[in-house]
Amino acid sequence: MGKTVTGKVVLVKKNLTDMTDPAASLVDRVGELLHHRVSLQLVSATVVDFANWKRGKLSMPAYLEDWVGTLTPITAKEATFLVRFDWDVETMGVPGAFIIRNNHHSQFYLKNVTLYDYPGHAWLHFDCNSWVYPTNKYKYNRIFFSNKSYLPSETPEALLDYRREELENLRGIGRTGELKEWDRVYDYAYYNDLGMPELGKRFARPVLGGSAQYPYPRRGKTGRAPNRKDPNTESRVGGLDLITLNIYVPRDERFSTVKFWDFLAYAVKAVAQTMGTVIDDRNIFHFDSIQDVFDMYEGHIKLPSNDALKGIRDAIPWTLVKELLRNDGEKLMKFPVPAVIKGIRQNLSVFIRTRRSQHDVNVAILLASEDKTAWRTDAEFARETLAGLNPVIISRLREFPPTSKLDPEIYGNQHSSIREDDIKDNMDGLSVKEALDKNRLFILDHHDALMTYLRRINSTSSKIYATRTLFFLQDDGTLKPLAIELSLPHPQGDKHGAVNKVFTPAERGVEGSVWQLAKAYVGVNDSGYHQLISHWLNTHAVVEPFVIATNRQLSAIHPVYKLLHPHFRDTMNINALARMLLISANGIVELTVYPRNFALEMSSAIYKGWNFTEQALPADLLKRGMAVKDSGSPNGISLVLKDYPFAVDGLEIWSAIETWVTEYCCCYYTSDQAVEKDIELQSWWDEIRNEGHGDLKDQPWWPRMSTIHDLVQSCTTLIWIASALHAAVNFGQYPYAGFLPNRPTVSVRFMPEAGSKEYAELKENPDLALLKTITPQDQTMIGVSLIEILSRHSADEIYLGQRDSDEWTSDEKALAAFERFKTKLLEIEANIETRNNDPKLKNRNGPVKLPYRFLDPNTSGKSGEGLTGIGIPNSISI
Template sequence: MPSYTVTIVTGSQWFAGTDDYVYVTLVGTEACSERALLDKPLYNDFERGAVDSYLVRVDENLGELLLVKLEKRKYWVQDDWYCSYVSVKTPEGDNVLFPCYRWLVDDKEVVLRDGKARLPQDDKISVLKQHRQNELESRRKVFGWMEWRPGFPMSIDAKRHRDLPRDIQFDSEKGVDFVLNYSKAIENLFVNHFMHMFQSSWSDFADFERIFLRIKNTISEYVMQHWKEDFMFGYQFLNGCNPVVIRKVDKIPDKFPVTDKMVAVSLERSLTLEQEVKAGNVYMVDYEVLNGIKANCTDPCTLQYLAAPICLLYKNMQNKIVPIAIQLAQTPGEDNPIFLPTDEPYDWLLAKIWVRSADFQHHQNITHLLRTHLISEMFAVAMFRQLPAVHPVYKLLIPHVRFTIAINTKAREQLICECGIFDKANATGGGGHMQLVGKANKALTFRSLCFPDTIKARGMDSQEEVPTYFYRDDGYKVWEATKSFVADVVTFYYGSNEKVQRDEEIQAFVKDVRTSGMQDWDSCEFPKSLESREELIEYLTVIVFTASAQHAAVNFGQYDWCSWIPNAPSTMRRPPPTQKGLADVDLIINSLPDRGRSSWHLGAVWALSQYQENELYLGSYPDEHFVEKPVKVAMEKFRKSLAEISAAIKTRNQGKNLPYYNMSPDKIPNSVAV
């Protein structure tokens, strides 16, 4: 009588084990086994991290193994179980791996394919084609689309973290409780004693240092010491939290009437402003998207203000980017002066603070929330809806959507919802952030997610012209390494462009992103279909890079750059100045966040900058979704490339006062999970 050895590996995460009954059925090309209870007398099966083996006897050889069906039935109380994978040794001595990596909840069953990835057109056996269809139909019932707020990219249809499918929830919801984490951060930073004075102002800049005693690190301390200096102000547009807004100027816009006379003293090459522009030495940041956004008014006792400034920057003879002119509103006029480095020191400092505050709003709402969190979730939902687990692109992407839907759902539940944490300290709270995200999303395009394209579109692609743009330099390397890995995987499974065109599942995935996720806005220019391997490679590189490197670049430096509050005010309590000569220390202190909002701000940037426990970094794929040797070789090549990039970055950073490591692969998680 033929027999099969069935080995089942239970996950090692908390509560992965079960005491419920587990049954297995083997399905082959020739026959199907009887449903068999997997149980060892006097032995506790399926414990957390356990590897359990069982002998399944059959009346006849099953032929080529196609499917393994696992069933879980209640023993005493419902007991969730996480199965990593099933391995089956056939009578011929072959070992066949069936990846699972999912939870079995309640009286649930799961039907597994073997580990070889297959395109839909390559499945010829009807039972396998039906399995693909059943899996996707089941997924679409639980992965529905929802427009959480008007103008947002579509997200998963779930109001709370606990409503999500178990497979995409955090292992411990407590670990990502924003209220708990922020409160813990505030307590750990010793700023609790400021909360009772919530609406009172600080006394002077030295007062801010009192809450800085427990939170100093190499970069944040350097920021505290040098934040007033023009070189530090300019440097942050290259390598700070928001290195995506600076662009080279080819013409000074009419709405920003800077004259040569105004800035002549700041120009170092004996050229006019127009000549400096033509020479490629003039740059600009423009926060026009903030124009008209409603400032936070959730606290009637404290007015809060927003501005939409424009800042002109200049590359001096030392190759440093420094500000040379600032206008705090979009429409020129007598009540909207252009501030200059030659103005009174406090006038110039206050103007720079306003730019930094605008940059903070842009970073949090657009660069961080919209362009990494929400966009990654959109790709993730479409993936679950359109790609079965056997599809090679599903296997490629699943590590890069880990916990993304969960963290975003938790954020909608506690952080960015009405009366959420975001409202407590941010000038765009109280609805302004929703207005701003919706406005920015209307302007978001697919090409703007392609790293090399967006760098070039801003005229920032020349290393010779801007030699200290480490975000660009490191980003290029990580992009190319990622694209090379994706290309290795794609070319292995897709032997021709025609295979891409005939893959109905990948085409459905791309279409779902465009028509549902982006609501088919023409301006978004997301593709509706893919015609070639090159297009598929770029598309998947965008997804992986956005979820990993881009998110890391704009998230994990928040503590470094934003913990010194005058350098990144989350709100302003006085309106932007409409004339020069009025600024002094008191006006600046009274404009900056009060003690309570400063405390919430510190808790936020601390909590958001922390890595998850047991973080998985780029190139680390412990779950064995792929079994083909060429793909494993490609993974190893990818890891080697990433290690070389990390080593080069480490060498470059040695001895620097401001080391840049946010794009170092050893500090880039696989997915958006915090």
């Protein structure tokens, strides 16, 4: 018995905001009249066609209805079309996929297809979320599978060949030359596109990856031609592609239209405010006072309201209007006020509204004026190691004096010169041994990571030290700094060891100014390490090979693909833009962070010690001595420092992810043998190890991927890195480092010696001496503009515990497990708010009154877009 099956197709047409083809809609309408239409063919999952190599039976082509009559909006909006299939249920069974052919002039974004009233099913759903280009761009059919998951061994015979061929297409087998935007090829390349050797030796950069000297994770392949000067270097993007930020990544990995316009608007605004602020000042080399820095954020030129702009709101992308013609309370050509200097004013406002006594108000204003310098305090300096933008480096001190792991045959004595006499009077009466035994000494150690590069870095305009900073855990749970050691290579050669200077806290006089300067040098070290290692290397760079391998080796209907895919959104695109603009030769990172042209090379040296299993939060905390094993605790560990906001919140998030991944994987794998026999999964893991992270393939720490435990821990670790870890080290950038004196990225002169002109200046005008030492004004403008962009949550952000579609799978057990995960994340949100309001937990807010919310999941959607500092996106999306 024949039957007509009705389907609904949801897609986004190409529109005017694509800029490159504004006539696309009209041309496609003409094409429809000439029968150049969009067709779909259903593929049976249950009935094979022996005449078609035992593949699923195909329906006759069905066409989207009323394309001509459906208006194309100016901006990216969904359109819905009907499609009617002739489908004999008795002889053709249940559809498990469909083939689509786009015979139009231009591409469209296919969101989903739903079949209604199918016998035995309320509906059948196909989640697509892919750009479909005209058929002449492909040498194969575009196929989409239903939202039912299958392990390879359980895939219906009718779909097996389609599953295999789709993976082959994504691997780009036989594809050569430069990849184009419609190519869907995922493949690997070295980081050989950072340099511009044609401009001279100063702009040449080593190839990262593929060698023992410069190991690195792999990036996505673009296929661009070699540089004409150096065949080992790939030619860089230029011309119109550079202006339009057009660099190859598979089209489905690119930003959405909404996000692209957001990104472009923020970039244009950043350039405008940078130029405006620099031009407005008489000295472009350094700030003349701290007030000059505050003036970057304080202005008085307001712009039209929403109502005044309403007439043009729909004419061009709204974010661009809003950012170029500000109407949200921020000022023209001014930066938003960073939270590290904003929290005091916000709390003062609340205090005034809730007090009737004028005396109370006067006292509050006096305290707030004093607290405008809260960022300078030792208490805040220490707290930010636990709850700032880089809370992943501090470790418990386990031996005194601190020691170095650098080879003494090459680098001589690199051990610390800090002695007990330097710190004994500041440890509440404890000896060093007692403090070590009681787990009350901690260290922020950047010595070994930087010392091997210090000579080269200091040959540039940067003048930095390798630093060690000791902290003492006080009875109230807060840390206080005990000593800072600044180290330089010995002038007679590396084998003579380090030249160390030790500084201890002081509040007044020139000693206090010297101490403030010593803290600034530590901040410089930590800022650069954060940007290059904690942020770029340990999240962005290490995850990209997983994105590539997942698309090459796991079918879209593989359950592990469905688990991981949301956590890869936009990662390849933001990484490609970083290679284009940020981490390349003379890019923004080299211009604004102290390692200069050695930045990525230094990250390569540190990648040698990267260990995937140690990226798991419990393992990381154990390695740093911030936790000890405890079988009675939920994660098998107990924190040494109980009020450690990153770790406390992070362990709750980690546990929620681990539980979710365990429940999900157990829906599909009933035994360890099922993991071992999953051919796609084994190929995936083999490729991650041997290709994506091929320079570390022989490391013994790689999980074998032979048990359900291996799978759960690997997926949990990967999701943690891509979501929570990235959120913790990314979205604190503008709140803390938007005010550069708090987190300088460069120092341009050394600590002044007593008797020098610089020392006299430090004594007479310590703020000016500080500002002449740290990030110069022009670099500050560029750096702050960059981190303002990187710290924003986008309008289309999808947070942990959310999906872009409710029908991402048809498996009821998986959906129920995901709902439990979401409920747990909502509980964690409430827990974080409770902790932030607990006055006993002094590290949650600190002197600057900035609550720790970077690991608040925002699953509930309470916080919107922008510089909110709240929310864990699913992926490394910015």
